[in-house]
Amino acid sequence: MVGRRSQSDFEDEIRAHLELEAERLRAQGMSPADAERAARRNFGNVGVAEDRFYHAGRFVSIQDSWRDLRHAWRALRRTPGFLATCILTLGLAIGAVTGMFSVVNTVILRPLPFPSPDRLVSISGTAPGSDLPERFGPAAEFYLHYKERSTLLDGIFVFAAGRSTFRVGDRVERIPMAWPSNDMYATLGMRPIAGRLPVAEDEDNAVVISDRLWSSWFGRDPSVIGKWYFVSDSMKQIVGVMPAEFRIPADETMLWVSGEIRPGQRPLGELGLGSVARMKKGVTREQLAAELTRISKELPARFGGSPGYARIIERHNALVVPVVDAMVGPVARKSLWVLLGAVCVVLLIACANVANLFMVRAEGRTRDLAIRRAIGASRAQLVRLQMAEAFLVAVAGGVLAIVLSRVTLPLFISAAPEGIPRLGLAGLDVPTVATAFGIVMLTALACGAVPALRASSPDLARLREGGRGSTRGRRWGRDMLVVLQTALALVLLIGSALLVQSFVKLSAVDPGYDTKDIYTFQFAPQQPQLRDGPSVGRLHLTVMDRLRTLPGVSAVGLVNNIPLDEGTNGTRVHTGDMPGESAGTLLAMNVTAGDYFRVMGIKLLRGRTFTNGEAVTPNSSVIISRSAVEKLWPGQNPLGRSLRPRIASQDTLVFTVVGVVDDVKQNDWRQAGEAIVYFPLTGPTPDAWAFGSPAYVVKSPRAAMLEREVREVVRQFAPEAPVYREFTMEFLARRSMTQLSFTMLTLGVVSGLALLLGAIGLYGVLSYVVAARTREIGVRMALGATARTVRRMVVAQGAGVVLVGVVIGIAVALVGTRALDALLFGVNAVDPLVFAAMSLMMVGVGMVASYVPARRASSVNPIESLRTD
């Protein structure tokens, strides 16, 4: 088949014809002007011919059918209610999908802004059967060994990250920073936009700053490069500025301290570093993981270490995952996919609704369409008209969607849990808008195709009936749409009900401490006189004393890792009962002073808490939690027993247990309470005094309003110290659940929307059915049917459709809710109660949606209805 000719080519041909004809007439003796006029007259209407060319044999094609669109627009404008409903429905749904797609695309799909990002992987390890966490970062010797021995790597680096002090003149803040090994820059393939990269000679006295820090602290002044500022623990020189897209290891990281890792510099087995490597071209993650696992077995032979260390290495398996996956984390990733899936379901429901509306519209036009067919409109023409209408509605919906997602995306992002990398960058970029447009096209097809094909079927018999006949065949299709909507809406409802249930259960968890009326903050003193442990201890005791005098404050304490904030370190603990070569028992470790346990409401089960004297003079007292007792001395009285922590294999003191407190859920309310060992402020090692900035806890009914007074107190004793991480415990508790509450709220909104759209769909179908059966209902009522029977008949019809949808929905949900597993807490993914409750609710909503048309049916006046026509 030849390609289609263009309109202008056809016009050229007609022009050529007119010239030929005029020439012929001139040859017969006509004047040129007359000849031209006659030629035109002989031709007839040029416009009509061009018109016919236009319509001849054109297939369903949307492109440049400007005329169809104009026609469709006129038709749509005649039914503003229909138009508005369709555009709003599609706008909401497409907007939701566009927004979610933009987030998923930015956070998960878009490659990292480094050269060949697909070759960058995150390296961690697992040691099944040991007491180590399921997944842990490598220790320094892993990195050294991998870097030297691996044949599949083009580079590897390790890093630690956290917050530390940054001081420029009077401005002192704790800012997010990282301590990477210097090979980070080469591994990632990034250059600074100003200055240079750190080198080995810099030792740890150089920093590279982020573009953001350069702007916000220095106004992009190039002269800061080369200057020295106080960073973390000493004066360091700014040597370079990284570009804005350099966001490693986290979005908010503002500064990178220089450093090299050398053998023997760090104790063996100090796990928990972050590590990123670049694979050689063509290497797969599986190959790399196998190689790293294999060469990790050489570690004890090369570096030595305890038998416990050797046992861990024996079980060690290297894990290699894409860097993006490691940065986003499995739970956040799953949540985002679930939400994207949910909004896609809503889009499906919306499409079903709009298709439904289009079908009803096509039914209303049966007569009109049949007449057009009869007088020669081609099937293709009618299909085209329908498609043009669907296309217009979808495009308008798409525009609305883009506006909506532009407005709501920032809200969504600000409500999202912290720490999702690159989330802040999500916006309406080219791929997102292109996707939205793709969705619009698919939507137009989905919404327009069925009614269009139906409208064009050569059903001339309908003309005779005046478009009112049996509705059976046509209703079937619409019933299917309602079944689909009901099923999908039910799946979403069950999903969000499961999340709500989880949220309620999680909120009701007893973490072992109070969250009410507690204020917490940290400050980082940097005074020359704070040279030794006792001086630091005395400062903290003084500040606590002063805080206790604030109005409404009943108790004050401090701890180095407050629950639900920055995580807890672990330590291996030895008791006299363990064999000498044992690796010891892994316990979480904390350091505390003052009335920490009283403020937090942590129950003292046996013995006593630390005295103030134990905060300033070396001592061997230690407090352990209930499950630490179970681990160390099951079923025995631990008071007076001794234990020895193994902090990084250094020699440590022997401690005596003076008290037992209840377990607390230190980091995650989903987990069991942790086995914790609490040291006094003097710390677990003879030289451990120097930890600088514990978290204070202040008990007061005015917890939420203490910030200003507390800052004032700190300023009195340590004017140089930044005050930071100022929270209430209630806030920390809320924040620890944002992952769940955020997904719950979003899915809740989305499923509410699905329910509403589903109800509208059902209502639409039944209204139509009632309208089409007016005459039949009239006859029934004339023959004695009561309003009640008629209502029951219509409601039963709606309920039947909904029930089929509910059954299918339950079946889909049985499989689908497993996607939520990672978020659920205290409720089974196939909880029968939730399933039953949501199904009942769905049926209930279906009944209500049916009742309105049912009422209308029962108010049919028999005389009136029989007279229609």
Added chain:
Amino acid sequence: MSTRDDPPTRDSLLQGTLDLLVLRILALGAHHGHGIAMAIQTRSGDTLLVDHGSLYPALQRLEQRGWIKGAWGTSEKNRRARFYSLTATGHKQLTFETGRWNRLVDSIARVMEPGPTPENT
């Protein structure tokens, strides 16, 4: 000279007939649209006047069905025009249409013959 004075002629050019005539003319050789119209007129002894306005959509239709093929060329008087020629399928179609036409003419002729309606057997 005007076609408007002669409605019966125009009536006789129903769609199917025009297609047949075009195919027939093109069987004699390639022609542009105007040439086809002139040829029909001449060969019919000036009784069939082609409505030029319906000729081009017809050509378009025939071309889309693959019966004729159009290409831009230069006319004998050195003018640019689109020349149409018959394709292989066009030839087949012409044979088929001619057969049908002859049968139609026969049937109509028989109907028009004076005399009683023959009995159905």
